[in-house]
Amino acid sequence: MAGDEKRVTPAVDIKGIRDGLLIRVSDRANVPLAEALGDELARKRAFLAGSRVAVDVGGRALGGEQLAALGQLFAAHDMTLWAVLAADGDTRDAVRRAGLATRLSGSATDLDGNALAAPPNGGEPPAKEPPPANALLLRETVRSGRAIWHEGHVVIVGDVNPGAEVMAAGSVIVWGRLRGLVHAGALGDTSAVICALELNPTQLRIADHIAIAPDNGPGRSPEQAAIRDGQIVAEPWVTRPTS
Amino acid sequence: MSAQVLTVTSGKGGVGKTTVTANLATALAMLGKRVTAIDADIGLRNLDVVMGLENRIVYDLVDIVEGRCRLRQAMIKDKRQPELYLIPAAQTRDKTAVSPSDMVLLCDQLRQEMDYIVIDSPAGIERGFRNAVAPADKVLIVTNPEVSAVRDADRIIGLIEAEEKGPGQLIVNRVKPQMVSRGDMLSVDDVLDILAVELLGVIPEDERILVASNQGLPLVMHGLNGSSAGEAFRHVARRLDGESVPFMDLSVKPTFMSRLRAFMNGQN
Numbered sequence: 001m002a003g004d005e006k007r008v009t010p011a012v013d014i015k016g017i018r019d020g021l022l023i024r025v026s027d028r029a030n031v032p033l034a035e036a037l038g039d040e041l042a043r044k045r046a047f048l049a050g051s052r053v054a055v056d057v058g059g060r061a062l063g064g065e066q067l068a069a070l071g072q073l074f075a076a077h078d079m080t081l082w083a084v085l086a087a088d089g090d091t092r093d094a095v096r097r098a099g100l101a102t103r104l105s106g107s108a109t110d111l112d113g114n115a116l117a118a119p120p121n122g123g124e125p126p127a128k129e130p131p132p133a134n135a136l137l138l139r140e141t142v143r144s145g146r147a148i149w150h151e152g153h154v155v156i157v158g159d160v161n162p163g164a165e166v167m168a169a170g171s172v173i174v175w176g177r178l179r180g181l182v183h184a185g186a187l188g189d190t191s192a193v194i195c196a197l198e199l200n201p202t203q204l205r206i207a208d209h210i211a212i213a214p215d216n217g218p219g220r221s222p223e224q225a226a227i228r229d230g231q232i233v234a235e236p237w238v239t240r241p242t243s
Numbered sequence: 244m245s246a247q248v249l250t251v252t253s254g255k256g257g258v259g260k261t262t263v264t265a266n267l268a269t270a271l272a273m274l275g276k277r278v279t280a281i282d283a284d285i286g287l288r289n290l291d292v293v294m295g296l297e298n299r300i301v302y303d304l305v306d307i308v309e310g311r312c313r314l315r316q317a318m319i320k321d322k323r324q325p326e327l328y329l330i331p332a333a334q335t336r337d338k339t340a341v342s343p344s345d346m347v348l349l350c351d352q353l354r355q356e357m358d359y360i361v362i363d364s365p366a367g368i369e370r371g372f373r374n375a376v377a378p379a380d381k382v383l384i385v386t387n388p389e390v391s392a393v394r395d396a397d398r399i400i401g402l403i404e405a406e407e408k409g410p411g412q413l414i415v416n417r418v419k420p421q422m423v424s425r426g427d428m429l430s431v432d433d434v435l436d437i438l439a440v441e442l443l444g445v446i447p448e449d450e451r452i453l454v455a456s457n458q459g460l461p462l463v464m465h466g467l468n469g470s471s472a473g474e475a476f477r478h479v480a481r482r483l484d485g486e487s488v489p490f491m492d493l494s495v496k497p498t499f500m501s502r503l504r505a506f507m508n509g510q511n
Contacts (some may be wrong), residue, residue: 046339046342046370049373050373050405050406140404141439143397143398143400143401143404144394144395144397144398144401145368145397145398145401145402146401159439161397161437162394162397162437163394163397163398179437
């Protein structure tokens with residue numbers, strides 16, 4: 001923040017990131033959020049339309065209604081709001097209640113490539129415990145270029161194609177063919193698993209482990225990948241007795 | 244009757260969008276339909292060259308959009324097909340000269356007078372692609388039996404689904420049956436396995452496509468026999484028109500030697 005104060009920051013700063021666009025709105029309290037954004041969005045509409053958007057609102061405190069209004073503002077400009085990054089804890093809670101993400105996926109660096117002093121979701125350490133018991137159900141094929149991020153489990157009824165990325169804080173279940181990249185336990189949960197009817201991924205990641213599928217092709221039967229003895233292994237996906 | 248707007252797109256460049264557009268538009272016109280082909284690749288126009296109409300261009304797409312001419316003035320009548328027109332792209336401007344809503348407006352004006360409007364999309368997924376897809380009733384995705392082309396096609400299908408233009412229909416272009424039978428090229432089934440969309444046509448690799456493009460005479464117009472790629476394009480046109488046409492058998496006919504080899508191997 002101190003660095004930001006020194007140079008003249010524009011009220012609204014728009015950047016392309018892997019998951020779509022990141023829009024940072026200046027902290028200066030004298031700029032109303034909706035107004036600052038509305039002008040900018042209207043001006044760049046042609047360029048921005050159709051994109052997925054994460055908004056960094058800085059230290060502003062926003063309630064559920066304001067978040068809903070924000071979502072509508074983007075919808076009105078043909079954009080989809082998927083994440084709101086906020087420094088304020090109550091705002092983050094409101095963001096979660098609104099079903100939006102509160103951090104960008106994966107990286108330990110910010111968008112300028114600097115290491116983050118604290119994760120974007122505040123000073124909390126990465127969650128080691130299982131994520132909150134909410135899951136995202138997608139009944140569609142995730143095609144190349146799509147990036148899914150969810151702070152819980154992800155269940156996909158459909159295929160995950162090469163070039164697609166699914167990242168989840170919890171486990172990822174694919175009721176279909178998994179041929180893209182999946183990162184389960186992306187916040188550090190090493191007990192997360194990845195299951196697929198046909199497990200043939202470009203790459204698998206669980207917590208901070210990375211694995212590349214062997215060349216011998218997918219198994220004919222459903223498989224589950226999990227961390228065993230410090231590495232990711234694939235094993236037949238069988239019903240386990242509840243423990 | 245109102246025209247159907249077909250947008251031909253692929254994501255990747257060089258897979259044959261322009262060839263497909265020229266041949267489909269021509270084949271539809273040969274079925275007696277009123278057809279307008281629109282080149283949406285502003286700045287890199289090609290469709291006029293492939294259709295052999297380059298020297299007749301006076302006005303272009305950007306001229307219509309910016310009001311320098313009437314729609315009719317920019318519609319170039321084909322040399323051979325009486326009901327085939329081309330609206331060429333501007334060569335000296337770029338994609339931002341036209342907006343998606345301009346394209347919707349333009350196609351709406353044309354709909355009453357046409358049966359089909361075929362739009363040639365530029366490569367990529369940026370503004371030019373959005374311009375081309377905006378007015379589409381149906382999106383035709385062209386791909387080659389090649390991993391990178393299929394990957395891009397998959398991306399495109401995701402994007403058009405997001406635009407609620409349906410999953411689109413697939414044309415697999417430049418299939419080499421010999422290479423497929425040797426296992427050196429993805430088969431059409433391999434492509435469909437990944438993309439999981441409806442197959443509209445399979446176009447075999449054909450050297451005459453190149454010759455035809457250089458002559459500015461789409462292959463479908465050449466002699467009706469002896470052109471398997473031309474035949475495949477005519478089949479696609481008939482399928483678009485609602486006819487049920489079986490897919491061509493592109494399997495390699497076994498030669499005497501290959502049968503002999505298979506026989507010997509079978510004996511061992």
